[in-house]
Amino acid sequence: MKILTGNDLPTGDVIWWTGSGWSRHVAQAADVGEIGETLGAEEEAARRVNGPYVIEATDTPDGPRPAHIKDRVRALGPTVRPDLTLKPGDAAAIEAIPHV
């Protein structure tokens, strides 16, 4: 699958296209098929995203998993600061960090 990501303009937060808007959680990312670049350009023009780009991901029971390690780190947060990831206190998420 292909998913669309970028950064929130005022905050810089990593965000993912959900099909109807933007989320900070990659688990909510939607498959954009072949329209990702067009969609990204429209959303950027409306200042709802900064620097959008399409990435490859695999569909898993927990939601999309970015194909490249760089995007997996983007999705979760720094692997060396589990307290700063999107799911602080989530043991499963933290356990998964060393294996990004």
Added chain:
Amino acid sequence: MYKYDQYDQAIVDARVDEFRDQVKRRLAGEITEDQFKPLRLMNGLYLQLHAYMLRVAIPYGTLDGRQMRMLGHIARTYDRGYGHFTTRQNLQYNWIKLEDTPDILADLATVEMHAIQTSGNCIRNISSDQYAGAAADEVADPRPWAELIRQWSTFHPEFSYLPRKFKFAVIASDEDRAAMRLHDIGIQLVKRDGVLGAKIFVGGGMGRTPMIGPEIKEFVTADDLMSYLEACLRVYNRYGRRDNMYKARIKILVHEIGADDYRRQVEEEFAQVKLLGIDPPAAELARITAMFAEPSYEIDAVDDIDRGDPDFAVWVDQNVVAHKQPGYAIVNISLKPVGGIPGDASADQIDLMADLAEKYSFDELRVTHAQNIVLPHVRKADLYTLWQTLDNAGLASANLDLISDIIACPGLDYCSLANARSIPVAQKIATRFASLDRQRDLGELKLKISGCINACGHHHAGHIGILGVDRKGVENYQLLLGGSGAEDVSLGKITGPGFSEDGIVDAIERVTDRYVSLREDGERFLDTYRRVGMEPFKEAIYG
């Protein structure tokens, strides 16, 4: 410490106002990201892996308690409670919001700080010896010259759009504590027949094409120094390549035309530049120099240290360095606790270090290129109390220049350019070698890790260097041996095939084990490597 005059303050304040307006226009959609990006980069604001990153300039790594406390305030108020001290003696915040940035810059301006010249193809923040003004071996204090270069380079109309970024280091000792010859221009202040001048090295650097800067001028008098530097930059600006960013640094120019031809062209240019009156009037130089006057040392300060506490004694032996003034010492605060993130400090730790500087070190701190902090002027009589306070705050790791005192770039955990993570590797190595007795037995061993070929972690200059690469989407780590950023400067050589994250830790242990079996009395790791060469280590690593 240099104090802003009305011009310095006006420049910085105006820049804050200008950037506030630029941010407002960006958020309102009046300018695009393509238009805004070069403007934010000129103010140190990057867009990194997770958020905006703000890099704050700390000129030649020197700051006072008030400035340090402001860095803590920003970490606590606008970021996530910590900051990261860098190999350029700067500080980075990893979680900055664009909408907060004008207020942050305004806060910085109240303590004579900014984020100018921390990005872009300009002359970057000037680096220097962290022991400047305190070391016994310097011929002069390098900071007035570093400050002069800072002022000369700030918004210099010819040098704001160079072919590529440009880095200076200024030292004043034969011992090089600033990796001077791995800078675009390295300056070593020297004296000849009692006259102050400088040796000039041009064309050093790390990155994807590491080079040691050749000596371009054996001696230029201090009176001519600024004109000479202007000539060096002009030749680069004229002939440096703008068609290929990978060949745009001055090291490529000097390498391709040769040091002799570059030197000849600089001399010709210098003859013209000298007529322009760029070198500062004596009164201006005296004004700047006076701001770096020596502190009011106690003349009869106690020169002994009570070493009764063995843990304290180890810290003194490892982290405390001789000061030129009897009764005083230079204190290194390690930001490398075992298992910690090299160079990171919490807002509370930053505040504490500010307090300690004010109380014990004439209100001065230094940031080192090895990502540690220095209190440059501490009475020996205060060392034990200071150590106890540091120890309570997790800041008393006695590992300066040992294997766990690792330089590491932010790597793939934070940096959008990185190919592999650096910090977890540093943590695993430090943990493997956690025993301080073992570290001290290994002796001086400078280990440096970069998460990509840009070499922010100085891996080329590590006695042991590690370079993280992306091999078909998997992190892989190359091992280098034999580098040095000191006066015995050299570039490390790759041992062979790379390793996984755990494999690189094992490989390093095999290297250090082989060193222990090969070393002769008094030999550091680097000395042994230079004596025996790569082969015995390759054999230990790969079998």
